[in-house]
Amino acid sequence: MKPNAPPATAxxxxxxxxxxxxxxxDSLSILDEINTRYPEPPLSVKNRYFDWFTLNYxxxxxxxxxxxxxxxxxxxxxEKSIPYWNQTRQAANGGMDLATLEREIGGEKGWELVRPxxxxxxxxxxxxxxxxxxxxxxxxxxxxxxxxxxxxVCKRMGNGIWERxxxxxxxxxxxxxxxxxxxxxxxxxxxxxY
Numbered sequence: 369m370k371p372n373a374p375p376a377t378a379x380x381x382x383x384x385x386x387x388x389x390x391x392x393x394d395s396l397s398i399l400d401e402i403n404t405r406y407p408e409p410p411l412s413v414k415n416r417y418f419d420w421f422t423l424n425y426x427x428x429x430x431x432x433x434x435x436x437x438x439x440x441x442x443x444x445x446x447e448k449s450i451p452y453w454n455q456t457r458q459a460a461n462g463g464m465d466l467a468t469l470e471r472e473i474g475g476e477k478g479w480e481l482v483r484p485x486x487x488x489x490x491x492x493x494x495x496x497x498x499x500x501x502x503x504x505x506x507x508x509x510x511x512x513x514x515x516x517x518x519x520x521v522c523k524r525m526g527n528g529i530w531e532r533x534x535x536x537x538x539x540x541x542x543x544x545x546x547x548x549x550x551x552x553x554x555x556x557x558x559x560x561x562y
Contacts, residue, residue, distance in 0.1 A: 399510060412509035417492055421511055424485060431481035434473030436525065438466040443526045483536045489515065490542035497545060501552030508552070516553040519546055 383393045384401070392401045396413075403410055437457050441450040458465050464472075473481065492503060493515075499505025502512045523530040534543035550557070 395514075412504060412507060415504065415509065415511075417503040417509070417511040420488070420492060421514055424488070425514070428482065428485045428489075431473075431485065432478065433461070434469050434475070434478040435482070435529065436521075437461075438470040438474060439525050439527050439529060441466070444524060479532060479536055486533065486536045487538045487542075490537040490539075490545060493545045493549060494542065501545075501548040512549060512553060513556070516549055516557065519550055520557060523550075 382395060382398060383391055384398050385391055386401070386405070392398050399411060399413060403413075441453050445453055454466055461469055496503065496505035500507070502508050503515075519530075519533075522533050534546060537543045537546060
């Protein structure tokens, strides 16, 4: 392990191992390192879209947890991983098991909670729709990867979550913006076998 590598218990996702053997964790630290090592083209980070996501993404995930937390073990995890997922997510939710969480704030109630924020994100994505698929139009930025990562996880979860998310964006045109964003990110996301 290189000197800047954290102890094994401190690893978190995302973590990047650069060609020189150094590790960097945390999305923004990784981004700073990428922009330092590979300055052309610079990746746009801090803008009004970044500000919106910084202020609202945590709330979105809080509202969405009744939908995604119970779905992940059913559709994405191996049998061996499920007990750990359930135990750690129950602890993180004040001792509430995932079945109770799903009953209380999942299903239709969960989608009602998430809908206003999905509509706000869709409105932001539509602002520069004539110029390109990204939040800033033709220029890809950090927020495109942030939101694109969320959308890819929703697609991978199955269970109708991706389709329902598109329905909750407010319109067919709004749903199409999310599909086009993912299409615009394909050259970075086409390898999904990590």
